[in-house]
Amino acid sequence: MPRRVRRPLALLVAPALLIPALAACGSDDADAGAGLDAVEITGAVGEAPQVTWGEDFAATSDPQVETVVAGDGPELSADGDALVHYWIGNGYDESEALSTYTSLPETVDLSDDQLTEVFSVALDGATVGSRIAASVVAEEVVGPSGNSALGISNADPLLLVFDVLGPDAVDEPYAEEGTGFAPDLVLDEDGKPEAMRFQGRPRPTGRLQVQTVVEGDGEVVRKSDVVMVDYLGSVYAKPKPFDGSYDGDPLVQQLNGLVPGWAQALAGKTVGSRVWMALPPRFGYGAAGNEGAGIKGTDTIYFLVDILARAPKPVQPEPEEAEESEAPEESGSPDASPSADASESPSPSDDGS
DSSP states (O other): OOOOOOOOGGGOOGOOOSSSOOOOOOOTTTTTSSSSSGGGEEEETSSSSEEEEEEBBBBOSSSSSEEEEOOOOOOOOOTTTEEEEEEETTTTTTEEEEESTTTTOOEEETTTSSHHHHHHHHHHBTTTTEEEEEEEEEEHHTTTTTTTTGTTTTEEEEEEEEEEOOOOOOOSOOOOOOTTTTTTTEOOTTTTEEEEEETTSOOOOOOOOOOEEOOOOOOOOTTSSSSEEEEEEEEETTTSSSEEHHHTTOOOEEEEGGGGGHHHHHTTTTTEEEEEEEEOOGEEEEEEEEOGGTBTTTTOEEEEEEEEEEEEEOOOOOOOOTTTTTTOOOOOOOOOTTGGGGOOHHHHGBBOO
C-alpha cells in the first residue's frame, strides 16, 4: 500500500543557503492597511477557495486568524494529527503561491514543535469541517531569505486559508473476537490492532466480503474521494501483517488509486466507520501478487480499516487549449483499467453490515 506522498508544506522550508535572497517587495510598513478585513473568501470547505483581494491588504509578524466557516466535527487534539487542505496567497501581487487542492490534503502533526507558528495558531482548537483564514508576514513562514521558488519575498503579506477535513476518530474499542467472516484481533498494550488470528475462523470464500462493525455518522465516501484511514493488512492464515498504520501515520490516498477491493468495499461507507474486508486476488494484487509484501497471486488478503476523513477528488488545472495544427485524438477502445475485473459489487449476503 502506498504510504507517503509529496508534502507541500516542505516547500515552505529550505536551507537558507539554497535560496537566493529576494529583495523585499512588500510594504515597508507592516502595519499599513488592513488585514483579513481586506479580503473576501468564498467557496465550499474542501474545495479551493475563491479570494477577492482588497487594495489595502497587509499583514504583521503576529498571525491574525479568523474562522470563516465553523465546522461541527470534533475538536482537533493538540497532540494529534490534522488532515488539512491549505492555500497560500501572496498579497503583494495577489497571486497563488502554494495550494494542496490540486493534489492530496496534508497530514499535519500538531505536536511537532517545529511546526510553523501560523499553522499551529490557526489549527489550535479548530473543529473538523472548519475553514480558517490567517494573515502573516512572509518572513514568519519562509524565513528571512524568502522563497524564490514560490515567488515570495520575506516582507510580502501572506494570506493562508485552511480547510480542516479530519480526523473523525472511531471511538469504539477494538473487539478481539471476530464476527462473521472476520478473524480475531491481537491488540497491543494501547488497545490498538497489531495482528490477526485466523485459527478457528471461517475460511475465505473466493468472493469479496465486507463487514461494517462500527457505522460512523460522517460524510459518505465516494470512489473518487481522497480518504484518510488507519488500517491493518494481513494475508489469510499468516501470523504477521504485511502492512498497517495503527502504530504510525494514517494513510492519505485517493480511494480509486488503491487496490480495487478498497473502492468496492469503502464507497458508500461513512466517515467514522470501521470496516472489515476480505479481498480475493482479483480485488487485491491480481495473479502477480505483491512479492515485496510476501503476497502470492492466490492469496486472500484481509484488511481492518478505520475511515477517519474524506476529501473531494483533487481538481487539476484546466489544460491549455491545443494548437489548431494538433491532430484530434483517435477514437478507439478505452485503455484497460487495472480494476476492470472488479466490476461486480458485493452481494447483500457478503456484507455483514
